[in-house]
Amino acid sequence: MTTNTAPQRQSKKNNFAPLIMDVAVPVGSYYLFKNGFGMGTLMALGLSSVVPAVRTAWGAVKERRVNGLAALILFVNVVGLLLSFVAGDPRLMLAKDSAAGSAIGIGILVSVALGKPMMTAALKPWLVRGDTVKEAAFARLQSGSTAFRRAERVFSLVWGVVLFAECVVKVLGAYTVPVDTMVWLGSVIMVVALVLGFLVSGALAAGPMVGMLAAELKAAADRPAEAPTPAFAR
Template sequence: MTTTQQIAATQTPTTAAQGQGALGRVLPLILDIALPLGSYYLLKNAFGLDAIPALVISGLVPAARTIWTTLRAGKPDQFALAVLVLTLVSIPITLLTGSPTFMLAKDGVGTATLGVYVGVMALRRQPVMTSAFKPFIANSAGKSAAWDDFSVNSTAFRDLLVRVNMVWAIGFVLEVAARLLIVFTLPFDTAVWATNIPLFAMIVGCSAVQRRWLVPVARMVNAAAGEK
């Protein structure tokens, strides 16, 4: 599953973005979580596949969607591509080790790496997750210009974005701890679906906490652009 696509799907939209249908915001979650999960249980229970091939095949669903989304956008999403590479690399490792548990745990490795990277870059005052927030706030030419100007010339604006990035960095690391606890303590077939619980909790929690700093960001951008 592509974590950043799920994050983007749950970001707090501005007034203009609220006109988007609920289906458009939920669809990425369905494709990245529900479809692979349903595919796994269908392949394993209805077709009698072993756990490893069922996991591998179901994991290709979000991988294919990442490739399609990147090609359609015409430019790569560095976070989504990182998750894609991790998924593709983990498949031969899983087949060689014969450990389906590794296939579940590997998502935690990628998320942990992402969390550390986001946190380190935030501490260096280079908020790398800006691309996930900007489209929902700077959704017009005037707002985009204001955002770009603030990013260069406003210390207060950059401070807000750094704090938002730190929220997600901490969330990623906590999600990993919960995921690994589930993977190594619960029965495997239960862990397959239960590992999604920390992900949902992290996305919902971080989306709520980030409002403390994203709302002022939106106000600054709207005021500078002369829009509401």
């Protein structure tokens, strides 16, 4: 039995491209401009905003839709740009990054409230793995399964709460913990938050969604093929 892998490769590329363009490119380019080329924070942040800005504008004008993830990253960068004008206080500089990052958690929570959980864009590629059959099953569950849609919301809700709480803790730490300690402690807090987010979202949402997707695939495989319509009945 031969399998055409070209559609799967294309589907996988379509799934991961938004994540790469909206997250990896802006974050990676920021550190490249700042640490690699020695640019200032303001210039590096401004240049790293170009890709999400172009994607957001392209989606709004050409495709007549707004890419939520791209718009959120752009918003975070704009907030960071505005806050970058405030300098001189090291504690304020530590709090600045957390305050800008809290926009991500807030944006995710708002997307849940609007019924369009944003973190699905990050979860779906890991569930379907570029497989068109799994993508079709995923779409059926999205449109017909209340439990599946609830799990989607829970997944985004967990990450929204975790990311927002992380930012709140880091802002409080910026003003209560010695600056030298908070420089490395901030990274520890971030790692702990990410681990917590993976564990909780996996147990409450991603795990059940994997099970529902497997059940839907099995049910689809067990369904009898639809008989062709006889020519005389057409």
